[in-house]
Amino acid sequence: MTVAARRSTCKEKDRRGRVTVVGIGPGGIHHITTRAIDELRSADSIVGFGLYVNQIRSIIRPNARVYSSGMGHEIDRASLALELASRGRRVAVVSSGDPGVYGMAGPIIETVNKLRMKVDVVVVPGVTAATASAASLGAPLMTDFAAISLSDLMVPRNKILERVESALKGDFVLVLYNPQSRSRKEPLRLVHKMLMKYRKPNTPIGIVTAYGRAGERTTVTTLVRMLDHEIDMESTVIIGNSSTKIFDGKILTPRGYYSRGQPTRSRTRTPSRTLR
Amino acid sequence: MTVAARRSTCKEKDRRGRVTVVGIGPGGIHHITTRAIDELRSADSIVGFGLYVNQIRSIIRPNARVYSSGMGHEIDRASLALELASRGRRVAVVSSGDPGVYGMAGPIIETVNKLRMKVDVVVVPGVTAATASAASLGAPLMTDFAAISLSDLMVPRNKILERVESALKGDFVLVLYNPQSRSRKEPLRLVHKMLMKYRKPNTPIGIVTAYGRAGERTTVTTLVRMLDHEIDMESTVIIGNSSTKIFDGKILTPRGYYSRGQPTRSRTRTPSRTLR
Numbered sequence: 120m121t122v123a124a125r126r127s128t129c130k131e132k133d134r135r136g137r138v139t140v141v142g143i144g145p146g147g148i149h150h151i152t153t154r155a156i157d158e159l160r161s162a163d164s165i166v167g168f169g170l171y172v173n174q175i176r177s178i179i180r181p182n183a184r185v186y187s188s189g190m191g192h193e194i195d196r197a198s199l200a201l202e203l204a205s206r207g208r209r210v211a212v213v214s215s216g217d218p219g220v221y222g223m224a225g226p227i228i229e230t231v232n233k234l235r236m237k238v239d240v241v242v243v244p245g246v247t248a249a250t251a252s253a254a255s256l257g258a259p260l261m262t263d264f265a266a267i268s269l270s271d272l273m274v275p276r277n278k279i280l281e282r283v284e285s286a287l288k289g290d291f292v293l294v295l296y297n298p299q300s301r302s303r304k305e306p307l308r309l310v311h312k313m314l315m316k317y318r319k320p321n322t323p324i325g326i327v328t329a330y331g332r333a334g335e336r337t338t339v340t341t342l343v344r345m346l347d348h349e350i351d352m353e354s355t356v357i358i359g360n361s362s363t364k365i366f367d368g369k370i371l372t373p374r375g376y377y378s379r380g381q382p383t384r385s386r387t388r389t390p391s392r393t394l395r
Numbered sequence: 396m397t398v399a400a401r402r403s404t405c406k407e408k409d410r411r412g413r414v415t416v417v418g419i420g421p422g423g424i425h426h427i428t429t430r431a432i433d434e435l436r437s438a439d440s441i442v443g444f445g446l447y448v449n450q451i452r453s454i455i456r457p458n459a460r461v462y463s464s465g466m467g468h469e470i471d472r473a474s475l476a477l478e479l480a481s482r483g484r485r486v487a488v489v490s491s492g493d494p495g496v497y498g499m500a501g502p503i504i505e506t507v508n509k510l511r512m513k514v515d516v517v518v519v520p521g522v523t524a525a526t527a528s529a530a531s532l533g534a535p536l537m538t539d540f541a542a543i544s545l546s547d548l549m550v551p552r553n554k555i556l557e558r559v560e561s562a563l564k565g566d567f568v569l570v571l572y573n574p575q576s577r578s579r580k581e582p583l584r585l586v587h588k589m590l591m592k593y594r595k596p597n598t599p600i601g602i603v604t605a606y607g608r609a610g611e612r613t614t615v616t617t618l619v620r621m622l623d624h625e626i627d628m629e630s631t632v633i634i635g636n637s638s639t640k641i642f643d644g645k646i647l648t649p650r651g652y653y654s655r656g657q658p659t660r661s662r663t664r665t666p667s668r669t670l671r
Contacts, residue, residue, distance in 0.1 A: 142526070149430040152420065152522060156429070194652050217522075219529040225537035225650050232642045233653060240645075242530035246428060246493075246520045250418075253495040254518035261501035262550065263558050265541040265567060273651030274538070282539050285565025289558045291541060366508045369516075374501050375549030376470050377509060 136204030136238035139211045140218040140227050142245020143175050146331030150246045151175070158243055159211050166200040167213030167223075168192075174332075175213060184208075191272075193223065197230040204238045217247040221268050221296055249294040252327035252355040255337045257369030259325055259357045263291050269306045270297040276306060283310050287317035292372055293358040300352045311346055314358060318342055323359040323370045326350055339370055412480030412514040414507075416500050418493040418521020419451050422607030426522045427451070434519055435487055442476040443489030443499075444468075450608075451489060460484075467548075469499065473506040480514045493523035497544050497572055525570040528603035528631040531613045533645030535601055535633045539567050545582045546573035552582060559586050563593040568648055569634040576628045587622055590634060594618055599635040599646045602626055615646055 139158045144150030159165070159178045169187045179185070186203075188196055196212065204210045214222035224242045231238055253260045265286040271279060286293055293314075299307040314322070320343035328336045328351065338348050342358070350356060363372040415434045420426030435441070435454045445463045455461070462479075464472055472488070480486045490498035500518045507514055529536045541562040547555060562569055569590075575583040590598070596619035604612045604627065614624050618634070626632060639648040 142522075142530075144428065145520075149433075150428045150520065152426045152428055153432070154425040157425075217526040217530075219526055219534050219536045221537065221650075224530070224534035225647065226652050228534045228642065228645055228647050229649055229652055232647075240533075242534070244421075244426065244522045244526045244530040246418075246522055247526055250493040250495055250520045250523055254418075254493075254500070254520040257516075258495050258500035258504045258518070260495045261497065263541065263543045265539065265562065265565075267539045282565045282567065285561050285567070286541065289541075289561025289565075291558065291561070366504065369504055371501065371504050371508075373505055374497075376502050376505055 134207065136201070136207065136236070137209070137241065138200050138204045138227060138238055139241045139243060140214055140222075140224050141211050141243045142214055142217040142222070142247075143171060144246040144331065145216055145248050145251035146174065146329060146335070148175060148177060150251065150331050151178070152243070152245065155243050155245060159213075162209050162211035164203050164208040164210045165213060166196055166203070166210060168196075168215075171213045171215045193226040194230060197223065197226040198234070200227065201231055201234065201236050201238050205236055214245070216251070217245045218242050219244070220247045220249070220266065221270075248296060248330065248355040251330045252294070252325065252357055255327045255330060256325035256339065256357060257366075257371050259323070259359060259363060259370040259372050260292055260294070261372045261374045262360065262362075263289075264294055265289075265291040266294045266296060268296040269299065269310065271303070271306055276309070279306060280309060280313060283313055284317075287313065290360045292360045292363065295356040295358070297352065298350050298354055298356045307350065308346065314342055318358070318361070323363045323365045325357040325370050326354055327357075328354040330355075339365060339368055410483065412477070412483065412486075412512070413517065414476050414480045414486045414488060414503060414514055415517045415519060416488045416490055416494040416498075416503050417519045418490055418498065418523075419447060420522040420607065421492055421524050421527040422450065422605060422611070424451065424453060426527065426607050427454070428519070428521065431519050431521060435489075438485050438487035440479050440484040440486045441489060442472055442479070442486060444472075444491075447489045447491045469502040470506060473499070473502040474510070476503065477507055477510065477512050477514050481512055490521070492527070493521045494518050495520070496523045496525070496542065497546075524572060524606065524631040525633075527606045528570070528601065528633055531603045531606060532601035532615065532633060533642075533647050535599070535635060535639060535646040535648050536568055536570070537648045537650045538636065538638070539565075540570055541565075541567040542570045542572060544572040545575065545586065547579070547582055552585070555582060556585060556589060559589055560593075563589065566636045568636045568639065571632040571634070573628065574626050574630055574632045583626065584622070590618055594634070594637070599639045599641045601633040601646050602630055603633075604630040606631075615641060615644055
C-alpha cells in the first residue's frame with residue numbers, strides 16, 4: 120500500500136459517517152424542496168421503502184446504489200443505512216412526507232443511539248401529509264390542530280382513543296394519519312363513534328388520498344357520512360372543529376379575521392404599497 | 396378599439412381570476428418546493444408580508460409587480476390579491492412556512508367567500524415550522540403531536556390555555572407557534588406554569604429560532620429551564636411528551652420500535668436487497 124493510500128484509509132476511519140434522512144413530500148417530485156433534491160443527488164447510497172424510492176428515481180445519481188425494502192422494516196433499514204455510513208458511504212434515507220412525522224427520523228436516531236455508532240444524522244424536513252391534504256381541501260387547519268396516527272402496530276389502541284378524546288375535548292382540528300387499511304378497519308370505526316359523541320353530524324370532513332400521485336382524490340363530506348367513503352393507507356382524514364365550515368366545496372376553519380361581520384385586527388392605515 | 400382588442404377584453408372578463416397561495420417554507424430558499432418555485436416564477440404580481448417577499452426575491456420575475464405590506468394586514472392583503480386576480484393578473488400570495496398553518500390560506504378563502512368573488516384559489520403546501528424545527532432537534536414529533544399558537548390577537552387567552560391543557564392530558568408532544576414577542580410574554584408564562592403541572596421538570600424542550608435564516612439557533616433544554624432561554628417571534632418551541640428523551644444533544648420521542656431492549660415489529664426475514 121502506498122503512503123498516500125494508507126493516509127487515505129486512516130482519514131476514512133477517522134471520518135465520522137453521515138446519514139441524511141430526507142423528506143420527499145407526499146407524492147410525485149414537485150413537492151420536494153431544493154435542499155432535499157441536492158441531498159438525494161449527492162448520495163451514493165439510497166435506502167428506503169420501495170414505493171418511496173421509486174418516487175424519486177429520476178432525481179438520484181444513475182450509479183447510486185439503492186437498497187429498497189418492503190413495509191415494516193424500519194429498524195433494519197435504519198441499521199443498514201448507519202452501517203453503510205460508518206463505512207464511508209454518503210447515505211440518504213428516503214422518508215415520505217416529512218421524516219419526523221411518523222417517518223424514518225425516529226428509527227435512525229433510536230438505532231444510532233442503541234448501537235452507539237459514530238454516525239452523524241441530519242434530518243431534512245419535507246411537506247407532511249397534514250399540510251398537503253389541507254392545501255387540497257382549502258384551509259381546514261388554520262387554528263390549532265392535532266395529528267394522530269391510527270396505526271396500532273406500536274401504540275395500543277386504547278391509547279390512541281384517549282388521544283382522540285383529549286383532542287376533541289380541546290376542540291382541535293384533527294388530522295388522522297394511517298386511518299385504515301384493508302386489514303385494519305376497526306380503529307377508524309371506534310374513532311368515528313367517538314367523533315359522533317363530541318362533534319355535530321354535519322362537521323366537515325376532508326379525505327385526501329394519494330396527494331401528488333396518480334389516482335389523487337379529494338373528498339369533502341360530513342362526519343355522519345365519513346365511513347361511506349373510500350379511505351385507505353394512502354389517505355389522510357381531516358376532521359373539523361366546532362367552527363369549521365364548508366364554503367363552495369372547500370373546508371375552512373376560520374381564525375377570527377371576520378367577527379360579527381367585519382374584519383378584526385386589520386389595522387386601518389394603508390396596507391399596501393408597490394415596491395420593485 | 397379594434398375588433399381584436401374588444402374580443403380580448405371580453406375574454407378577460409369571462410376568465411375567472413386565480414390566486415395561488417404559496418408556502419415558502421421556514422426561511423431561506425432551500426426549503427421551498429419545486430412546485431412553489433414554479434408558481435412564484437409564473438406570477439406577474441406578488442403579494443405578501445415584506446420579510447417573506449424579501450426571502451424569495453431571487454426567485455420572482457424581475458418585472459413582477461410586488462405588493463409588500465407590514466404585519467397584521469392579512470385581510471387587506473387578501474382583498475388586494477383577489478382584486479388583482481379578478482382583473483386578470485397572475486397573482487401569488489406569499490406565505491411563510493405552509494399557508495394553511497396560521498398562514499394566508501384562511502384569510503384568502505374567507506375573503507373570497509365574504510366578497511363573493513369569482514376567483515379560484517389554489518394552495519401550494521410548504522414546509523411548516525413544526526417539522527422544520529423538529530428536523531433541527533432530532534425526532535421529537537415521532538408520535539402524535541398538537542400545534543398551538545400562542546398569539547392571542549384573535550383567539551382568547553383562556554381558550555388557548557384550555558387547548559394546552561387538553562393536549563397535555565392526552566400526552567401529545569406540543570408545538571408552540573408564535574410563542575412570545577417583546578410585548579407579549581404573559582401567555583408563555585401561563586403555559587409554562589401549566590406545563591410544570593402536567594409534565595416532569597426534566598421534560599425535554601426544543602427551541603428553534605430563525606430556521607434556515609441568518610441567526611438560526613437551536614436550543615435543547617428542559618422544562619424547568621425553558622424560560623431562561625431567548626424565545627421570540629421567530630421561535631418555535633417543542634415540548635416533549637411523557638416518553639420524550641434527550642440523546643447526544645438530540646430530542647427523540649420513541650415510537651416503540653425498541654421495546655424492552657429489542658426491536659418490535661421488525662420482521663425477521665432479510666429486509667434489504669440492492670436494486671438498480
